[in-house]
Amino acid sequence: MTDHDVIVIGAGPAGLTAGIYAGRMRLSTLVIEMMMPGGQAAITHLIENYPGVSPLSGAELASRMQEQMESFGAVLVSDTVTGIERTGDHFTVMRGSGPTTARAVVIASGTGYRELGIPGEKEFVGRGVSYCATCDGPFYRDQEVAVVGGGNSALQEALYLTGLVTKVYLIHRRDEFRAHPVLAERVRAHEKIECICSHTVESIEGSGAGVERLNLKPVGEGEKRVLEVPGVFLFVGLKPKTEFLGDLIETNEWGFITAGEDTRTNVPGICAAGDCREKPLRQIATAVGDGATAVFAIERYLDDGEW
Ligand SMILES: Cc1cc2nc3c(=O)[nH]c(=O)nc-3n(C[C@H](O)[C@H](O)[C@H](O)COP(=O)(O)OP(=O)(O)OC[C@H]3O[C@@H](n4cnc5c(N)ncnc54)[C@H](O)[C@@H]3O)c2cc1C
Incomplete structure (x- = not known):
């Protein structure tokens, strides 16, 4: 029994x-x-x-x-x-x-x-590094944030964040998104989203207060970039x-x-x-x-x- x-x-x-x-x-x-x-x-x-x-x-x-x-x-x-x-x-x-x-x-x-496994990721979890836009998005109201990823979750959450923040940088390592075309079209047309394709995040830096910047490197040709943002949302698998x-x-x-x-x-x-x-x-x-x-x-x- x-x-x-x-x-x-x-x-x-x-x-x-x-x-x-x-x-x-x-x-x-x-x-x-x-x-x-x-x-x-x-x-x-x-x-x-x-x-x-x-x-x-x-x-x-x-x-x-x-x-x-x-x-x-x-x-x-x-x-x-x-x-x-x-x-x-x-x-x-x-x-x-x-x-x-x-x-x-x-x-x-x-x-x-899935974690990205880059310097600063673990250190700043809960202090600027997040895996849930619904949970943590409201902390960044009227500020700029970054989203990393190119699948459905990343694009969907980037769109959600536009309702809270002033700008979303969407960083993706390829030049095309894996997400459904309807999401990709919405993202590319959105005035608050800047797509930074063919780039990866090399490291996340900040201070005791939390995340301050992301260091981006190009995949292949292109320039390194530094993004001054207090928050980054990771959706990489x-x-x-x-x-x-x-x-x-x-x-x-x-x-x-x-x-x-x-x-x-x-x-x-x-x-x-x-x-x-x-x-x-x-x-x-x-x-x-x-x-x-x-x-x-x-x-x-x-x-x-x-x-
Ligand atoms: C940001 C985001 C946006 C999404 N948007 C959509 C969307 O718009 N439309 C859509 O169709 N899908 C969407 N998805 C995908 C969808 O949420 C998932 O496909 C779906 O939730 C999968 O359901 P599941 O029950 O298999 O697993 P989950 O939803 O992951 O549920 C599994 C549950 O098991 C529990 N669990 C795990 N291990 C244990 C354990 N050892 N003991 C007890 N409990 C345990 C977990 O706590 C969890 O609650 C989205 C996903 C994400 C991350």
Whole structure:
């Protein structure tokens, strides 16, 4: 006899969706979240590409998903999962408050930010270096800031910051943005954004008060530049939050779980849903799809052991 039928690790869009589907299947479901329900989506100021409900704030979307999940009986707790062990035909999930058992597990632990690894970055985190515009943007009201990156997150957050600051320098190491064309067009046309392409940030400098300047160097030909800004937002990629799994689950060389579209991992009874899974597109729409698919796979597994 286990404590639960299913344990879901992480309450971002993937985990909350798994909770909705599992609760609705009348499976006893525990969802464990170490930070804030909604995950990365909860800190996104405006979501305009989630079908049917856009545009709305990520916090609002997360709160609606959580409410919907709890209405179907899944229980959300605040705790950190530190490992999973297979014990006979069930799993023991280790967490801060002690072990909890379940017949199946959905890993929906998402991703965290990737660091640039340049001098000054670690030193000035929280004092001018940020990885979250929604959280820290208001500190720079009516000042100039820099954003580093060329993907969707970087461009989206640069646009968000224009509502707060006087100017955004958008620094990207290539000459073309990786982001969706609609975002790239908006960024290039925005009067408050100056794009500094084909440049990287060499170092971040400042004083006890915080960041004061960024030293930029060109990729190939071009001139070095110094930007006098009190804040820099870094959006240079994602790394999966899968270290707590140890060797139990197969991952690729970057740590993303190598489950297929059916979300089944190499361990029968454990599915991987959302951004922590190896996949071509990491968005809310794809995360919720995974959450639903994972419960479909688990339901069949619990029913007849099919994997
Ligand atoms: C700045 C930014 C803007 C974005 N804008 C959009 C957008 O406009 N539209 C869109 O579709 N997508 C957007 N995305 C992407 C979208 O937010 C993600 O694809 C989505 O949140 C992934 O959901 P997830 O549930 O897989 O992971 P996450 O949202 O990362 O959630 C994972 C959760 O698991 C928890 N967790 C991790 N490890 C543990 C552990 N050991 N124990 C307990 N809990 C754990 C984390 O705390 C987290 O809450 C944006 C992302 C960023 C960073």
